[in-house]
Amino acid sequence: MRTFVGILDGRADVWGVRVPDAPGCYGGGATAEEAVASAVEALADLLQDDDYVRATPLNPTPIEALRERPDIKAGLAAGDVLVLLSAPGDAGRNDRTPIAAE
Template identity: 40%
Template sequence: MQTTYGILHHENQSFGVSFPDFPGCVTGGATEEEALRKADEVLTFHVAGMVEDGEALPISRTLEDLRLDPDVQEALVDGTIFVARYDVPRKAVRINISMDEGLVEAVDRAAGRINQSRSAFLADAARRRLEELVFDKTG
């Protein structure tokens, strides 16, 4: 998992997030917690798009470098800097798994409704479950 800096902004009863080293990648939420939770997800999605399009990923700047950037200075007037995490996509690996036939059909219907492949749907579900387990404070 890679890291970069994000800026959390309070905007009109909601919160926005931007990433100085990833221009155009933004998200937000009704609460700080929601905006920060979505930040990692949106950044990972943005990076995956860059990789798929053959774009070079930026080198994340240091805090000192960011503090010297006039645009970041302006954003920090009403914002707070935080560390955001993202995954860089790796090579897909084919696996063979067994699942209940009804469950496979339900997965296929759900994936189709959101225009995803079965593999993408199951990968997203696995990522979300892993995040739940990693961030679960009770276990």
């Protein structure tokens, strides 16, 4: 099972999650929880798309390395939150989808 890092941002009733290691993978919702669930669903869809997987190397970057990227550091300083995402259908995945906020 691969675990990807998502970046959660938003406020009030507009939330979004982007996944830096999966280009084009975004989630959104009226709450942070909805945005994370939407991102997990989008990630699952991308991981099941053979053309996308062949064209896009999907190697999750460790959270520690992402924290050091200047763009992500700036977002964290502005209030973004890192979340861990595992997608249903990913090779070797179990039936639970762990999600953790930092």
